[in-house]
Amino acid sequence: MKRINYLGMLSMALCLMVWACGKDDAPTTTPEPEPEPTAAPTISGFSPISGPVGTAVTIEGTNFSTTAANNTVTFGTVAATVASATATKIVASVPSGAVTGKVGVAVGGKTAASTKDFTVTVTEEEKNPSIGLDKEDFQLFRYDTAELAVVDKVDVDGDSPVAWSSDDEQIATVDENGTVKGLKVGTATITATVEEASASVTVTVDPNIYVAGYVQSSGSRQAVVWKNGVVTELTDGTKEAQANAVFVYGEDVYVVGHERDQDNNRRAMLWINGDQIALSNSLGITSSTAYDVVVNESGYYVVGEQSANAASIGRVWISNANDATLVEPGYETNVPRAISMDDQNNWYVSGYIRQDVDLDYKACYWTAGTAANPEILENDARAYDIQVVGDDVHVSGFRNVDGISAATTWKNGAGTDLTDGTSNSIAYSLFVTGTDIYAAGNDGNNSTVWKNGVVATLLNIDGNTSFAESVFVYGTDVYICGGSLQGDLIKAVLWKNGEPTVFFPEDSPTNNKAFSVFVD
Template identity: 35%
Template sequence: MKKRLLFRSILFVLLTVSLFSCEKDSTTDSNTKPSASVYVAGYELNGPGYVAKIWKNGVSTNLTDGTKNAAASSVFVSGSDVYVAGYESNGTKDVAKVWKNGVSTIILSDGAENTYASSVFVSGSDVYAAGIEITGTSGTGYTAIVKVWKNGVSANLTDGTLPADAFSVFVSGTDVYAAGYEFNGTKNVAKVWKNGVATNLTDGTKNAAAFSVFVSGSDVYVAGSESNGTENIAKIWKNGASTNLTDGANTASARSVFVSGSDVYVAGFAFNGNRYVAKIWKNGVSTNLTDGTKNAYAFSVFVSGSDVHVAGIERSGIDYAAKIWKNGVATNLTDGTNEAAAVSVFVK
C-alpha cells in the first residue's frame, strides 16, 4: 500500500520507525573487540510492489518477494538473532509481523483488518512490538487502535473511539513503554504509555506526536514534534518536561532519540526554506547531515561507542535513496533508481 508507506515515512511529518538500548559488545579477549555490525531496516520499490528489506553492513537481504506490498519499520538485535518488525500484504489486507533471522516468525494479526508493526524490542526471551490495527477507511468509520504485542499476544492501548498511532516501544526491566499520539476530537495529542497507562505530553490545543521513546535509568526520553499553530517544532521530552530543538520559524520534527552516558542524541529533519535537511542534535546542538540542496530526512539514530549512526533518506533524481550516516559521513544503501527508505538502525 504505497500511500500507507509514504504516510509513515515522509508525509506524516507534515502532520506534526525506534530506538533501542545498546548491549555491550562481547570481547574475544581482554584487548580485542570484534567489529560491530550495522543493521538497517527499510523497504524498496521493486516492480509492482514494495519489498521489506534489511541491510547488514550495507549488504541487503529481501524479507519479502515483492509480489505483495511490504515494509520493514524497525530492527533489533539480541544475541545472534536479528528481529525485524513491519508488515506484508496478504492480497487484501496488510498484516503486521515480525521476522526473526529473515523468517516470518510472529504473525501479529489474523489478516481480517489492516495492521502495522512500527517498532520491535527484545527483552530476554520476550519479543515486543508496537503498532496499530485499522478498521474501515477515512470517511467511512475509520478507527485505529494502538496495540503492543508481547510474543504475538496483543494488548490494546486505545479503544478505537478516536484515531491514534504508536511508533516506538521500549522495555526497561518489567516496564513497557510506547510512544505515539491520540486524537482528542480536534487535535492529535503526543502520548507515552507505561504498562498501558497513558500520559499526555501535550495539552491538546495544537497537533503533536511522539515518535520515539528511550529509557535511561529512571529517566524517560521522548522525541517528537508539536505545532506552534503554523509550523511544527522538533521537541524532546525528559520525564514529561519538553525542550524545543527548533525555533518554529520552519517546520521540523524529531524522529528518534538515543541516550549514551550523559549525552542525548536526536535524529530528525527541518525545513530550510526550500528543502528538508536531515539533522542530528547532540544535547540540543544541531548538526546538518545534508547540505539542503535536496530533500532529506533522518529517521533513526543509534550510538555505539564513539560512533553515531543515523538512518534516513535523501532525494536522488525523482525518487528517494536509502542512506546511512556514520559520524556524519553518508553511505547510500540504494542508488535512487527505485524509491527506498532506511527507517531504523541497530548496531551490535
C-alpha cells in the same frame, strides 16, 4: 819451472768455465700435466649421507679432476669447498646455507648429480624453530568467523600438532582448527604454537550495523534489512511490504513491519532471522502494521497499530504473555510508534491519540500499567520515539508552536523545542547515552541531528533533500539512517558521524529508504 805450472793451472780453469757455460745453455725438461678427463663425471655414492654444515663428505665416482680446484661440488644449489680430489674420489665440506638435496659434481662443463639426497641436519645449538600464519592482522564483524592456518614451518616437525589460543576470549575465540570467531567489539591476539615456535596476529572485532527499510526496483516495495551494507530481501515483491524497525538480541535479528495480504490489507509482520511471522489481528481488524520491537530474555515485544473503518487501536504483541491493547477510552485514533524497556523489564510505548478527525492529536505514552489510560505529554503534538533510562522517560516528536510544527524532546513530561520555529520540523528518533540526548529528524528540508538541544550535524547530500529517520549511538560513533532525494528517486542512506553511505548507486533505477538503524 814454477812459471809453467801457473800457466797450466790457468788453462785448466778456462776449460772448466767453458764447460759450465755450455751446460747452462742446454735445454731443460718438465713433467707433462695429467690430462683432464674427457668423459662426463659420474657419482656412485657419498658418505656420510647426512650431517650439519661443515661435515666432510667423501664423494665416489669416475672422471673427476685430480686437481681439486677443477672440480665444482654443490650441495643442492650451494657450492662447497673441495679439500682433495683424485680421479675417483672427492672430499668436500657441506657449505653454509645448504639444505637437503642432491650432491653435484661439475668438471670441464660436464656435470653429474647423485641419485639420493644428502640430508643437511641442524645441531641443537643451531636450531631456530619458527612458524608463520597465512593472514596478517585482520578485522571481523561480531559473530563472523575466519580461518587461520600455520605456514612456513622451520625446524619443527611437520606432523606436530598446533595449539591455538586467544588472549581475550570475550572478544574473540579460536578453536582447535584455527577458526576465529568475533564475539565482542575490541581487539584480541590469536597465537598458534608448534613445539617451541609460535606466531601471532591481531584480530579487530567491529560492530554489526543493521538497517531496516524497503527497496522498490519495479512493482511493489519489498521489506529488506541491510547488514554491514549487504541487503537481504524479507519478501518476494509480489505484494507491497516494508520493514520499519530492527532489533538485535544476541545473534538473532528481529525485524518488524508489514506486508499486504490477498485482500490488499496491511498485515503486521515479524521476521526473526529472516523467517516471517504474521502477527495476529484482533477480532474485526482489517489492517495492521508493526512499527517497533524490543527483545529481552523473556522474548519479543512488538508495538503497532490495528485499524478497522476509521478507527485505530494500539497493540503490543508479546511472545510469551498476553498481548496488550493500547487505547484511550473515547478516542477513535490510537497510534503507538515506539517501545522501550526499563531496568525492570517494564515496557513503555510512545505515540499519539485523537478523539475524532476534527480534533488535534495529543502526544502521549503508555506503560504496562496504563495501557487504557496513557500519560498525556502535550496537546496538539505527536510523540514518535521513546527511551527509558533509569527513572527518566525521554520522548521525541513535535508540537505546534504558533501554527508551526516544532521538533521537540520531552524528559519526564517537560518539553524542549529543538528549533526556532521558523520552519516545520520533527524529531523522529532519539538516543540517550550518559548525559547526552541525541535526536534525529528534519528541520524544513534539512536532515538534522541535535545533541542536547543544539544542531550537531546537517545531513543533506550535495544539496539534495534528505530524511533522517533513526539515530543510534555506539561508543563515540553516531549512526543515522534515512533517505536522500537523488533525481526522481529516493535512496537509502546511512550516515556515520556525518559521512554518508548510499546503499544503492545514484544511477540504479531503485527507490529505497531506511527507517531504523541498530548497531551491535
